[in-house]
Amino acid sequence: MSAIFGIVNLDGSPVPSAHLEAMKHAMASWGPDGATTWSEGPVGLGQLLMYNTPESLNESLPLSNAGGDVVLTAAARIDNRQDLFRQLDLPPSERVGLPDSALILRAYEKWGTGCVSRLLGDWSVALWDARRRQLFLARDHFGVTGLYFYQGDRTFVFASCRSGLFSLDDVPRRLNRLRVPGDDLPSQDGSHGHYEAIGRLTVAQAMTVATTGTKSWTYWTPEDAPEIRLGSDREYLEAFMEIYTEAVRCRLRSHRPVATMLSGGLDSGSIATLAAQALAERGDRLSAFTAVPMYDVAQATPRGRSGNESKNAQAICDFAGNIDLTFIRGVTRTPVEAIKEAQRVLLSPHGIAIIVWYLELLETAQAQGFGAILDGWGGNLTVSWTGNRQRYLASLLRDRRWREYAREINAKRGVHPSPLWRTAADAVTPLIGPSLTELARRAARRDLVGRDSRRLLGKHTGSPPTHPEVTKARNPELQHFFRFGSGLNSTLDSFGAAFDLEIRIPAMDKRVIEFCQGIPLDQFCRDGRDRLLVKRAMSGLMPDGVVWDNKRGLQAADSSHRVRADATETAKTLTALEESHLVRQYVDLPRLRHTFEKICSSPEADTRHDTSMLLRGIGYAMFLQTFDDE
Missing domain, CATH: 3.60.20.10 (Aminohydrolase, N-terminal nucleophile (Ntn) domain)
Incomplete structure (x- = not known):
């Protein structure tokens, strides 16, 4: 851009x-x-x-x-x-x-x-x-x-x-x-x-x-979206595909070739599929880039998650027939080097583990002569939104649709086996009202984020902001992003510019947002399943094993392995940060070092969360260090 x-x-x-x-x-x-x-x-x-x-x-x-x-x-x-x-x-x-x-x-x-x-x-x-x-x-x-x-x-x-x-x-x-x-x-x-x-x-x-x-x-604002009511599931699906397809196709207009990121999930997978269809009509192929781990992550991947989506990504490409796939293993930068580079680009702190792969992906795309990259970012807020299940269940209760309500509770347990207590909680929670449910969930999330941040970054860390418009929104996650997440997406613009690329986000096209905001909740969650809109839309266009896979992708699954592999560099970085008076004031350095030592001494343990907080802490500390002359 x-x-x-x-x-x-x-x-x-x-x-x-x-x-x-x-x-x-x-x-x-x-x-x-x-x-x-x-x-x-x-x-x-x-x-x-x-x-x-x-x-x-x-x-x-x-x-x-x-x-x-x-x-x-x-x-x-x-x-x-x-x-x-x-x-x-x-x-x-x-x-x-x-x-x-x-x-x-x-x-x-x-x-x-x-x-x-x-x-x-x-x-x-x-x-x-x-x-x-x-x-x-x-x-x-x-x-x-x-x-x-x-x-x-x-x-x-x-x-x-x-x-x-x-x-x-x-x-x-x-x-x-x-x-x-x-x-x-x-x-x-x-x-x-x-x-x-x-x-x-x-x-x-x-x-x-x-x-x-x-x-x-x-x-x-997304809440301005008008209510959309059509006659059947088929009509909703046809209307969605018309809008979503156009959101992808219009982003293929480019002076230089367009490539796509492909994680192997529904968001980037559906975008790659629709882009490949459009390019096939004019006899062209689509290039895709998939981030994969450098280490074996089987033991570090929790149940229900996928730490290596290369098989799904390859299946999507094979099914489409005109997608050329390149795997990005994140070997050109260590985590600390990637954090430093991101800070130079953004002039703000950055400590997200996926940055190791992201920078290498953009660098590779630039070297191959691409001018734009399609990104599935934000799809979980629109096309693959899980649906506000609690609000949907509450609407069934409010309308006295008792049988449908009971069927939904039982169906959820059939699709996602869970203990009886969780099923009972699903049944009872909507009775307190959807807005209260969302408020409680948001408060719990704030407490978790605040507690984890304070664990490494000290007492000065505050909780993410909230607002009544967020907790009462039909899609609280989307509204929260809209009100408070504007800095996150503009970083994509800066990263793209650093590599002569334009990052394009079809899933957050205004038309897509308004459609997904306006349709009934049962188009997203029903019969015990969620993310139904994009799953039904992609059925037959993507492999069934990908579309109906209940596993969710896990980004940066081998980040702990990388920290251990580059332990010497990370230790030197922590020592240098200890010399900064601002870092000492705002960051709990003893806890940061303790977390680093825990990661290094526990190769068999699941330390992904610790690694996430370590890299975030290092990112903030490096940023603070640049103000030492104030």
Whole structure:
């Protein structure tokens, strides 16, 4: 994805060209195909270009309208071009080769700031409207593109990544001690993430900036999705497949070849299947990348999970007939090396174990000449959502459908054998009401996360934020992500840019989200089974052994093995971290070292959870270490 940046001097002083050049230089990796700037008086805009669609070859940004009073810069891939062509009444002669950024400018001229609700795809946009003397910023519905900003007394600066902001002397790089070592996301009170003065537009958020003040608003939420009621299961399935297929197909529009990640599960597997079908129609093949362990993980994999999904991935490829599979074993980086590299890319802490494979996968895709990667991320919130089973059972009770209720309880035990007490709990829990059930579950999860974090990261760790809109939502997991997880998906944009790639997420297409939000719960969970929507949709398109496999994939299953294999490097890292006064203040280093020693001394034990917390602790500690000079 391309990147954007800009400056508005609120005191009216001209923007120095050197400031725009500094931002452009700091963000150079985002623009393999060029970089341009524009300035006029107190406003300066810029773009770093990566050709991501055939039409992007015609792009020249920043772009002015015919009157010269609106100037736009954008990083965008618009997926509903044909709809917009019709709504804007553009003649066919103007449609061919029209860049997506020019389409956004046309939409703004017709609908103003309300245009953002009509744009589908991955995009971030900045427009200077000289008529209103204001800057308009917005970010897409899912927030794949990042957009950070700093507002001082005299200036407002924005960029697709933090490095662009920190290239300017006027932008402070200060640790937000109120959020250490919490997640890098805005809190409920509006405070910032890891950096004290740096803000970020969250998912589906827009903002205007003028000398009279700054205003921000959320222009869409998943809960806005209208209720969908059709006549039969078949109609729901047909409607879903039409939407999901289009969400995949529109993301195959690319200047360079598109590949896909393939874990062997339902999310990435269904995306790979639909992409392969679309490519087969034009005689092309699809390349897929699957992360596999380097060590034998059979003993470390718990019951009901799969630590090595290579067989499922290969089965999906063989069934499709036109998918070429490459296994990624994560051999080019140690866990500590991968964490350091991720921090350099993001300028924020990162300690997720899968990063070892993820960076190698992107590096391999870049070397093979791909320009975009399809990712199944977020599918468990939409297409393969398990369904809010407790709420579904509660609805059966509320409607006095006693027989269906009893059948569901018994069917669940038949599909997933469980002790009698668990079956009884399933039967009784809905009686206290779905919202209370969800609240209790969320509270238990917060306590677990908080306790585990404090075990390694000390007393300063807080629990993840929550909100009544989350606990009362039809899909609490999706709503929680929407409100608080916007930083997670924008990291995909940054990682992609580091390897000249665009990460594309079909399962979080707005149309897919709204459909999955609007249909009845029994389309997801029924007859004792869950994730029924995508399972029924993929039946016959993917191997039955994959579609109906009750095992769930286990990412980074051999992470403990890797920590033990690189014990010397990890021990040196911990010793170096002990020299940092900030790390000593915020991280419980004795517990961190004890956890490391436990992993090394227990090769036969299941220490995946300990390893996860160790790597997360190291990631936070490394980030804190960079602020020692404050």
